[in-house]
Amino acid sequence: MTDSRAYPIGRPHTPWSDADKAAWRARAQIQRSYQTEVVSAIRALANRFELLQYGALSYDTERYPLLALKSHDWQPHKPTVLISGGVHGYETSGVHGALAFAASRAQDYQARFNLIIAPCVSPWGYETINRWNPNAVDPNRSFYPDSPAQESASLMRLVDSLQIELLAHIDLHETTDTDELEFRPALAARDGIEYVKGTIPDGFYLVGDSDKPEPEFQSAMIAAVRQVTHIAPADSDGNIIGSPVQQTGVINYPTKKLGLCAGLSDAPFVTTTEVYPDSPTATAEQCNQAQVAAICGGLEYISNRNN
Template identity: 65%
Template sequence: MPTQSHCSIGQPGVPWGDNERQQWRAQTRIQREYQVEVVPKIQALAEHFELSQYGALSYDANRYPLFCLKTRLWDASKPTVLITGGVHGYETSGVHGALQFLATEAKHYEANFNIVAAPCVSPWGYETINRWNPNALDPNRNFVANSKAEESAALMNLVAQLPQPALVHIDLHETTDTDETEFRPALAARDGIDYAPGTIPDGFYTVGDEQNPQIEFQKAIIESVRKVTHIAPADENNQIIGSPVVADGVILYDMKKLGLCGGITSCQYGSTTEVYPDSDKVTDQECNDAQVAAVKGALDYVLTQL
């Protein structure tokens, strides 16, 4: 169980200013390379998908281009599926799970769906293994009008320009032990509030939208993933990360109100996946497989509803 609960930057009870944000950024470092681990996989998929660049991060535009992949033979009579990964760049299987789905499984669904994917929304976060962007902003709380997070603003612009609205949106995430040991303490310090210790759920779960839960859809995702990895149990309060469990492995958030990526469309079927990569019961590959299983479970369910 994670026990660390302290961030050394700033003064307790005082929100960060520019100096503290710069101090925080100075502590980050490149730990892996987007151009080596991710971009070649995206480019390889251009043999089958239409590859386009929908933006670039101003921190280093050459290093951090933003890519999306779309069905080549787009058919307006088919519903559209949006897949997003790496909104939190440090959540590795969100990126590589999206790429794996596109490389291995997407072809089985293209007869029924148009598919568009942004596999790595936050490449700076990917390289620094970080939840935030360089300005200490969480992209997944900044999918709002006039967003100050470049990553969020660029993706919203991409979605606004899609040929038709998405029927399905699957946003691929992880919940890691470092959420509790590093990122939540830093969030409390940044905002000048007391850190309230929490727990990390041991297993996979999904987050649906309070305004459109689609519980049977969430259940279908859970059952598909259950074949690959274990599902997070509810805690003693029948909660997962402080939210009531509404079905096995399913909780709900108000996506739009919280500025989450899951709220960037008005899709009928939406889910945010949460893989647990720090379990001794799973491998990195199994985490990627779980993300693929989640997308498959989602699309297989939607096919029964069309």
């Protein structure tokens, strides 16, 4: 249903002007440190990986370097897997789940896969706890040629520079209460449309690619995560966030059409993870470990399938 609450920026039914976007940007405040919480953790792993700086955000190039970890033992014959987090910077376990995987489990897979791990694609969003970048652009709707989001364009250039075909891409996200309290109302205001209230699923779920769904791959990840935290149920209409449930805890989107990070390549095995950190029955550490479990479940499935 539509919601009559007015967002504090802009006029009803009118897309935002540049002045409105500036007013929105002025509300953003630094709430945590990318350098302290993320960059230091990435650099601490430099002895286990090749550390890559694949760009820096023009908003503040010193404050916001874009960093990735690449397998030391990179071999052309091994399949390559991309793990990305923090495309929506406010989604904390996407960032720290990627870091936790790199620190605790990546060594279990480096003999079988070339790994590229980009833990925080949107560091400004991480610091300000925002879904968008400072230009009110959603990086996770901007993975296409001539992207308006430098966060998205930089990651695409990194992948292109490797000159390889990805076998898999696992993109780590969260669905939070603030999606309905702040971010979707802001989206409606930005675009000059009515805000239609949605529901937040309580639990972990996956978003596969409707053009190449790979249900067994998704099922393996759900089974692994189930050992760590609960899986989101379908709502009374059989949906999760408005999309039909394909199997327990799995929905599908057309990732390329929507410009999602998971659609940046032609990898056959792709998924977006979604953790619910506001659940009364899940801790922040469980959310991080659910991300790790999803990655491991997916990699085990691919490895066993290829044997």
